[in-house]
Amino acid sequence: MKVLMRILALLFAAMMAAGAAAQQDLHRSVVLITADGLRWQEIFRGADPAFFGREETGMKDARDVARRFGGASAAERRAKLLPFFWNELVKIGSLYGNRDKGSEVVVRNRHRFSYPGYSEILTGRPRDDLIDSNDNRPNPSFTVLEIVRKELGLAREQVALFGSWETFSGIGAHEPGSVFINAGYTSLELAGASARLIELSRDQFSLLTPWRTVRHDYTTFELALEYLRTRKPRLLYIALGETDDWAHAKRYDRYLEMIHYFDGCVGRIWRAIQQMPEYRDRTLLVAATDHGRGSKIKNWDRHGADVRGAQYIWLAVAGAGLAAGGEAGEGSRLTQSDIAPTILEWMGIPYTKLEGVAGRPLPAIAAGKSR
Template identity: 30%
Template sequence: MAGGMMKFGLIGLLAIGASCASHQQDGRAIWANYIDVERAYHPAEEGVRSPAILVTVDGARWQEIFDGEDPSRVAAPRRKARDLFPNLYHLATDRGAMVGAPGKGHIHATGPNFISLPGYTEILTGRSPLACQSNDCSSVATPTVLDEAYAAGARVAAFSSWEKLRRAITVAPGRFLVSCGREGDPTIHPFPGGGEYRPDSVTAYNALRYLVKEQPDVLFVGLGDPDEYAHRGDYDGYVRALSFADAVIGEIFTILDRMGDRGARTNVFVTSDHGRAEDFRNHGGWAPESARVWLFAAGPAITARGRVASNDDRRLADVAPTLRVVLGLESDGSSHAGRPIGELLAEPQPTTAHVELEHPSRDSER
């Protein structure tokens, strides 16, 4: 019966994805394969305290996440945040919490350059991205939280629409599944990106199918379409891409809810690598407002209480330390490391010193 119910949910998600852009024609045959996947869920012995899923939504600014559609860019009546993101708000209200809401304290990228690869490096290593301040920097030299989970014995997998994100995922490529971008597949059209970019519809299909079939202990999913549409100046496309990301989050929880105890023990985190400049289209060190981001979390390790107040400004470097607590991994003692977001967690956590860094600089954007 679970298989039949899953077919309905995934077909619905396909319909949402197909409405995002004309490029979805290339992905429909792939999505169709998803309905053949049926597997009985079962508990598994993982090398971490409990399973976890981390989802990033590239370039999704806090304004839409908390306030809804921009009144300067859409005709009235505009949709409020709860209408745009029904799944996120249901999860954050009934099953989890959110950080970065207006009047509740900030969470921001450390920078000083507020673009993608430094942001992802900060999220996944839990450290200030001092060695990476462009989208062309080398692969990470510090083990990521994904590497640490793998070393502890967890089954790990990572999927990303943006091909360069692989540089922030692991210090040792080949250890676990990393699927980023088109990977040379000529049948996948890169729109709304270019080059080796892979649309979110295909990335989401691959990640959800893997979640169903393989039940990894730690799963990373990097969605990128909102940033691509924003750089095109296409606000309608940006909002549709955000709605699709929300549908993917909802589908993740639909799958988890059908996994029984294993799904009930899984914690899910959703955040962004950077925000946007006042002009909406761009972001970077020259636009300090584009540092501001947001974080949603839900699961048994998270206290369900909606918008959480943070007395101190939080950073993207705090995401990995929070994941380490949830996963049962050792903390990072580096002076550049973040600290667990204790106000999210059901169990209070000790705090460490907060590190301030140098001034912003301008660079190419993503």
């Protein structure tokens, strides 16, 4: 009898565990969205008024932009530049990396440019030895996208990446083709695509940017949003790129406008999540960047190992059941390597599945999970 009771108890425990795992499986999704080379300074201070009217920032002929994003205080300017971040996201999520308040987010890789940064975001570790260029090659490590697909046994299209920069076809996966990726000026290869997806895919080739390897963020974002609505992926990564390209072109006016556009995209994706029962109350939203830039008028356009301050970035997260920490302050220390572990922790997958992981899940995620 005792033995029978023990067997029953064990069976019951196993059923409960399986049930909890299945429920977690059903309940968890992630949307990751990045803006290339978007400085922490603009996120937390808004547009820099010292740049207004200056020829070397492209602001000489852009007085209307200065008017739109100007203001007497940093609080006023940042709310104009990023209205979703500062009117809504700050109330429902957490924003890290305001160095003026003692909060810091840094890249661990020493390169401070794009491939190393995105790889660190997607693999939870720097690989300075292997990744030292922006050449379009498969990622030397398995990415969080591949790990989520494998661990949850998902179909390929259930883990998707849309990128403005063509090199995401390499960065996104160690095994090419293992997850769904559409990046740069590339036709969407998708059976049964909606009319909207087909139209966006076709029109991208008529809407050229000044760059051969980066298509418009508009195309990337609209494709991703329509994909979310019609395909319901469990993990969606939207990688926007124009902020960095306009900065390199020394066009602070366009850089500001693309930041404002990015803020609108984050708001739209959040609202889309809230409108769909498949995502509402079970989706983690993560917004991030691949690297910082110089802090001065003479080097704000640049980044890289030799640019002081380009290692400092920012990070924003929001999700149902997560404490809304608002703007992080003194003592908050995070790294770019923490993003992939955070995504896995949210999905109920041990973050140590990331080979050689250097980062850790955000404490808020770990705490939220145990509730």
